[in-house]
Amino acid sequence: MENVVIIGSGPAGYTAALYAARGNLEPLIFEGELSKDILPGGQLMTTTDVENYPGFPEGVTGPDMMDLFKKQAQRFGAKVLSKTVTGIELSKQPFTVCSGGEEWQTKAVIIATGATAKYLGLESEEKFMNRGVSACATCDGALPRFRGRPTVVVGGGDTAMEEALFLTNFSSHVHVIHRRDKLRASKIMGDRAVAHEKITIEWNSVVDEILGDDDHGVSAVRIKDVHSGETRDIEAAGYFSAIGHKPNTDLFAGVLDMDDVGYLRVEPGTSKTSITGVFAAGDVADPIYRQAVTAAGSGCKAAIDCARWLEAQHG
Numbered sequence: 001m002e003n004v005v006i007i008g009s010g011p012a013g014y015t016a017a018l019y020a021a022r023g024n025l026e027p028l029i030f031e032g033e034l035s036k037d038i039l040p041g042g043q044l045m046t047t048t049d050v051e052n053y054p055g056f057p058e059g060v061t062g063p064d065m066m067d068l069f070k071k072q073a074q075r076f077g078a079k080v081l082s083k084t085v086t087g088i089e090l091s092k093q094p095f096t097v098c099s100g101g102e103e104w105q106t107k108a109v110i111i112a113t114g115a116t117a118k119y120l121g122l123e124s125e126e127k128f129m130n131r132g133v134s135a136c137a138t139c140d141g142a143l144p145r146f147r148g149r150p151t152v153v154v155g156g157g158d159t160a161m162e163e164a165l166f167l168t169n170f171s172s173h174v175h176v177i178h179r180r181d182k183l184r185a186s187k188i189m190g191d192r193a194v195a196h197e198k199i200t201i202e203w204n205s206v207v208d209e210i211l212g213d214d215d216h217g218v219s220a221v222r223i224k225d226v227h228s229g230e231t232r233d234i235e236a237a238g239y240f241s242a243i244g245h246k247p248n249t250d251l252f253a254g255v256l257d258m259d260d261v262g263y264l265r266v267e268p269g270t271s272k273t274s275i276t277g278v279f280a281a282g283d284v285a286d287p288i289y290r291q292a293v294t295a296a297g298s299g300c301k302a303a304i305d306c307a308r309w310l311e312a313q314h315g
């Protein structure tokens, strides 16, 4: 029987593993098996430069950083399985975790399965990923590629407005592409974006194509008027998708409390989910910040909450 199973191998999962391992809990991590939906190491495996994680004054690549996270957790005895959790039974203790035909019993579970940014699904989004295409202005907006140059944000909700306003600190101009004639964003956020001199809302427009070349990445975005069908190219060094995230919580549907979007709900100030002994960390329970450092911080909280709970239950 395991003390604690950790599901997910991003910053939250490995930080939880590091703390649990140093607390002698010998955690078992399911890092996931590489597939269309699963990426061992988490979202940072898809990025080049991470410039905002403390401790790396020169920056670090996402894959290098996650390799260090993994090694640090393993150094203290965390066990890593390259398997994806395909089923889980949380209705009675001990909990049962399944992968393929195999089962593991565990006293506690820490869920750190992350959230996946949504894209429109254009081939050109994939082609220019990390070469002008991003889903996180907070992460990438300050990179040299975008400084002093125009950028495009896709979406009409609060996230899109936040991303656009943040980008005005670096971009020469920000175009928000929105398919309707009214924003979905709250009035205050929408008004702020509409009034900003560096933001233009491209109403009733959808993205037709992202343009660029292999050497320089994104150079323009072709948009289409939904009424007239007319297309027009907007010069842009960056394309930021801000149409939402999908928390990776399908496994827990109907079992754990979630918000409308599917983010796990935790007791305020803790990592405790609606089932005692099950904790959540990182983007899977964070509709607001979704950063590596906040994910790591909440992984630490989850491991401490878990260790204290195990201590109280099992001594």
Ligand SMILES: Cc1cc2nc3c(=O)[nH]c(=O)nc-3n(C[C@H](O)[C@H](O)[C@H](O)COP(=O)(O)OP(=O)(O)OC[C@H]3O[C@@H](n4cnc5c(N)ncnc54)[C@H](O)[C@@H]3O)c2cc1C
Residues within 6 Å of the ligand: 007, 008, 009, 010, 011, 012, 013, 030, 031, 032, 033, 037, 038, 039, 040, 041, 042, 043, 044, 046, 047, 049, 050, 051, 052, 053, 083, 084, 085, 086, 112, 113, 114, 115, 117, 134, 135, 136, 139, 140, 248, 251, 281, 282, 283, 284, 290, 291, 292, 293, 295
């Ligand atoms: C392109 C890009 C660039 C970014 N750049 C930055 C940056 O510069 N700075 C920054 O702070 N943040 C950045 N972020 C955000 C950052 O990556 C996330 O906030 C962070 O990775 C969240 O960590 P996490 O551990 O909660 O989840 P994730 O990193 O998403 O990891 C989740 C893990 O769970 C695994 N998993 C999911 N389901 C299962 C299952 N059923 N079984 C087993 N494993 C499973 C996945 O494979 C993955 O390993 C960026 C994000 C993206 C997409």
